[in-house]
Amino acid sequence: MSGSEPRLRVEGRACVLRGDDIDTDRIIPARFMRVVTFDGLGEHLFEDDRSQAKGDHPIDDERFAGAEILIVGRNFGCGSSREHAPQALMRRGFHAFVGASFAEIFFGNCVSLGLPCATLSEAALAEVMDSVELEPTQEIVLDVASRTLTHRGGTIPVEIPDGAHTQLVEGTWNATAVLLEAGEAIDATAARLPYVQGF
Amino acid sequence: MGKSLLDKVWDAHSVRELPSGPTQLFIGLHLIHEVTSPQAFASIRDMGAAVRFPARTFATVDHIIPTDSQARPLSDPLAEAILVELEKNCAEHDITFFDLPSRKQGIVHVVGPELGLTQPGMTIACGDSHTSTHGAFGSVAFGIGTSQVRDVLATQCLAMARPGVRRIEVNGKLGGGVYAKDVILDIIRRLGVKGGIGFAYEYAGSAIEAMSLEERMTVCNMSIEGGARAGYVNPDDTTFEYLRGREYAPSGEAWERAVTWWRGIASDSDAEYADRVEIPAESIAPTVTWGINPGQSAGVDEPLPRVDDLPIDERASADEALRFMGLHGGEPLLGTRIDVAFIGSCTNGRISDLREAARVARTGRVASHVRALVVPGSHEVARQAEAEGLPEVFREAGFQWREPGCSMCLAMNPDKLAGRELCASSSNRNFKGRQGSPTGRTLLMSPAMVAAAAVKGEVSDVREVL
CATH class of the missing domain: 3.40.1060.10 (Aconitase, Domain 2)
Known part of the structure; x- marks a missing residue:
C-alpha cells in the first residue's frame, strides 16, 4: 500500500491566527487526549483559548468559516510531540499551514499526514495576514508543487524544505510504505549494530 | 576532521538515504506509552502489517495513571479504557509491558534509564517530546508523533533529516x-x-x-x-558506572566489549x-520562569523584564505572558505567593531530585495555604525513596507523597490546578493551561526551589534555606 496521494495544491479560504509560540497544549489541551482514536478531536481545537476569548477567537470568527488554510506566526506547534494537534486541525478542516516558522516535531507530524507547512518572510507574512483579514472571502492557493502562495495581492514564493516537498508532491508522505521497501537492508543494519547483537 | 557522536550514531544506524532526502534510520530502542500509541497500533492492524522487531519496543503507562490509588479498574473509565488498549496491543504483538503489577511502571523517561535499556550509541524514539532525556547517556533520542510510532512498529525505522x-x-x-x-x-x-x-x-x-x-x-x-x-x-565513566549491573545492561565479557564500543x-x-x-x-543563578514558555525566565532575585525594554519582536509575547501570569515587569519573582507545589515529572522526578527536595523539606513545614505534592518518577524511585525514609520526611513536612506517574506536569490524570492557582513546579512546561486549568499558572524551577517555595508559601531563594 502506498497510502498517500500527491498533495500538489491546497486552495480555499484562509483563517488568520496571530501570535508566536502557539504550543500544542493550546492547540489541543491534554485532557482531550484521553482517547484511543483521533475521531472527534476537531471539536476541541483551541478549546481553552476559545472559551477564554468568549467567541472572539479566529476559529469562531464567521468570516473565516470553512477555511482550509491556517495562517500563523512564529514557532507554531511548539511543545509536545502529540500528533493530536495536527489531527485536530485537520479534522477541523485545515489542510495547509502558512507561517513564519514551525516547530520541528509539529512540522514532521504534518508531513506524515500529507499537510504542507510553508514558511515565508515576516514582511510577506504580514502582508498575507492583512490581505486575508481585509477580505476573508478571497480564495487562497498554496501551490505546493511550485512553492507559491496566491492571494488577492499577487503570487509570492514560499519555502517548503526539499525533503518535505518531494514527499508531498510525489505522494510518499506516508513513510511506512517507503521504509518497508528497504526490506532486508533493515535487518542488515541491525546485524551491524553491536548492541542489537548483545555485544 | 573528526566526527561528532551524532554523526557516528547516525552513520551506524543509516539503512539508506531516501530519494526524498532524509535518512532511513534504524531505531535501536522504541519506547511507547498509552497516549500516543493506540492509533499507531490500529493503523498497522489496518495495513495488515506486523511489528517488525517486537523485542526492541518496551511499553509503560504514565500519562493517564492516577497517583492516589492505582487499583484496577482505574476510577476514570477513559483512563481505564486506554490502559486496557495498551495491555491488549502489547499482548497481541509480544511487546514487553512494564505494567502496574510488574512494579517497574513509571514515567517512560525514568523507567528506560533505570532498567539499563537506555545505552550509549543507540538511536531511541518515543511518542513523547521529552525523549531527548535519553541523550544523557550519549544516545541520539527524539520525540515522534503517532504516524512515526506506526513507522517504527512496522519497520523499526524512521525517515529523519540529519540535524x-x-x-x-x-x-x-x-x-x-x-x-x-x-x-x-x-x-x-x-x-x-x-x-x-x-x-x-x-x-x-x-x-x-x-x-x-x-x-x-x-x-x-x-x-x-x-x-x-x-x-x-x-558517554564517560559516569555513564558506565550508572549502567553497570542494571537489568538490561550488558554483563560479563559483553560488558567490556560494550564499554569499548561506547567510548x-x-x-x-x-x-x-x-x-x-x-x-x-x-x-547561572537559581532560575524561575515568569511567562508562558520556558524561555521566559529570570534569576530568582532578578527583576522581571519591562515589556518596553525588550527587543521589539519579544514584546507582544512578553506582554501576553505577564498579563496571563498576573506579574509585573521590574519586580522580582522572589516573594510571589504560591498556591500549589509540584515535585515530580520526567524532568525532575528521580531519586536525586527527591533527596534535594527532602533536604529543604526538613527545614520546615508546608505553608498552610499551599497544596504540595511529591510524585516519584517510577516505582523504583519510590522504593529507593522509601528505603531512605524520604516519604516520612515529606509527609511530616506536610507534603502529599503519591504514586508514580506524569501527574500534574500535564494533568491528564486527576492531578490538576484549579482556577488561576499559581504552581511552583519542577516540571518542564509553563504553557497556558498545561497543568489542567485553562487559567492555571506555572512557575518552573528546580525541585529544591519548589520545596523552598512550599515551605515559605512564596517563591524563595533556596540558597538562603540550605
Missing part, C-alpha cells in the same frame, strides 16, 4: 543551590525557545562533565523546550560543529 550539532559548553563550577534544572533553563533563556530548531544540542564542558547521570538527564530532557529535537552528553562513539576531540556556545557556570 546539525550545536556544542554548548558550560564551564566552571555551579554555585550552591544551583542545579541542572537551572542550567537548562538558563540555556533556553539565552538561546530561545526556537533557537534549537534544526539542531541537536551537545552539552559539554566541565560543569556538565561533573554532573551525575540523573542531572544530565534533567538537562537533556528540556532540549525540546529550546527547540532542539535531541540533546546529548558524550568509541563519543565525539572526537577535533569534531566539527555547526555552532558553538560557551556559558560560564558561575553566571
Whole structure:
C-alpha cells in the first residue's frame, strides 16, 4: 500500500491566527487526549483559548468559516510531540499551514499526514495576514508543487524544505510504505549494530 | 576532521538515504506509552502489517495513571479504557509491558534509564517530546508523533533529516543551590525557545562533565523546550558506572566489549560543529520562569523584564505572558505567593531530585495555604525513596507523597490546578493551561526551589534555606 496521494495544491479560504509560540497544549489541551482514536478531536481545537476569548477567537470568527488554510506566526506547534494537534486541525478542516516558522516535531507530524507547512518572510507574512483579514472571502492557493502562495495581492514564493516537498508532491508522505521497501537492508543494519547483537 | 557522536550514531544506524532526502534510520530502542500509541497500533492492524522487531519496543503507562490509588479498574473509565488498549496491543504483538503489577511502571523517561535499556550509541524514539532525556547517556533520542510510532512498529525505522550539532559548553563550577534544572533553563533563556530548531544540542564542558547521570538527564530532557529535537552528553565513566549491573545492561565479557564500543562513539576531540556556545557556570543563578514558555525566565532575585525594554519582536509575547501570569515587569519573582507545589515529572522526578527536595523539606513545614505534592518518577524511585525514609520526611513536612506517574506536569490524570492557582513546579512546561486549568499558572524551577517555595508559601531563594 502506498497510502498517500500527491498533495500538489491546497486552495480555499484562509483563517488568520496571530501570535508566536502557539504550543500544542493550546492547540489541543491534554485532557482531550484521553482517547484511543483521533475521531472527534476537531471539536476541541483551541478549546481553552476559545472559551477564554468568549467567541472572539479566529476559529469562531464567521468570516473565516470553512477555511482550509491556517495562517500563523512564529514557532507554531511548539511543545509536545502529540500528533493530536495536527489531527485536530485537520479534522477541523485545515489542510495547509502558512507561517513564519514551525516547530520541528509539529512540522514532521504534518508531513506524515500529507499537510504542507510553508514558511515565508515576516514582511510577506504580514502582508498575507492583512490581505486575508481585509477580505476573508478571497480564495487562497498554496501551490505546493511550485512553492507559491496566491492571494488577492499577487503570487509570492514560499519555502517548503526539499525533503518535505518531494514527499508531498510525489505522494510518499506516508513513510511506512517507503521504509518497508528497504526490506532486508533493515535487518542488515541491525546485524551491524553491536548492541542489537548483545555485544 | 573528526566526527561528532551524532554523526557516528547516525552513520551506524543509516539503512539508506531516501530519494526524498532524509535518512532511513534504524531505531535501536522504541519506547511507547498509552497516549500516543493506540492509533499507531490500529493503523498497522489496518495495513495488515506486523511489528517488525517486537523485542526492541518496551511499553509503560504514565500519562493517564492516577497517583492516589492505582487499583484496577482505574476510577476514570477513559483512563481505564486506554490502559486496557495498551495491555491488549502489547499482548497481541509480544511487546514487553512494564505494567502496574510488574512494579517497574513509571514515567517512560525514568523507567528506560533505570532498567539499563537506555545505552550509549543507540538511536531511541518515543511518542513523547521529552525523549531527548535519553541523550544523557550519549544516545541520539527524539520525540515522534503517532504516524512515526506506526513507522517504527512496522519497520523499526524512521525517515529523519540529519540535524546539525550545536556544542554548548558550560564551564566552571555551579554555585550552591544551583542545579541542572537551572542550567537548562538558563540555556533556553539565552538561546530561545526556537533557537534549537534544526539542531541537536551537545552539552559539554566541565560543569556538565561533573554532573551525575540523573542531572544530565534533567538537562537533556528540556532540549525540546529550546527547540532542539535531541540533546546529548558524550558517554564517560559516569555513564558506565550508572549502567553497570542494571537489568538490561550488558554483563560479563559483553560488558567490556560494550564499554569499548561506547567510548568509541563519543565525539572526537577535533569534531566539527555547526555552532558553538560557551556559558560560564558561575553566571547561572537559581532560575524561575515568569511567562508562558520556558524561555521566559529570570534569576530568582532578578527583576522581571519591562515589556518596553525588550527587543521589539519579544514584546507582544512578553506582554501576553505577564498579563496571563498576573506579574509585573521590574519586580522580582522572589516573594510571589504560591498556591500549589509540584515535585515530580520526567524532568525532575528521580531519586536525586527527591533527596534535594527532602533536604529543604526538613527545614520546615508546608505553608498552610499551599497544596504540595511529591510524585516519584517510577516505582523504583519510590522504593529507593522509601528505603531512605524520604516519604516520612515529606509527609511530616506536610507534603502529599503519591504514586508514580506524569501527574500534574500535564494533568491528564486527576492531578490538576484549579482556577488561576499559581504552581511552583519542577516540571518542564509553563504553557497556558498545561497543568489542567485553562487559567492555571506555572512557575518552573528546580525541585529544591519548589520545596523552598512550599515551605515559605512564596517563591524563595533556596540558597538562603540550605
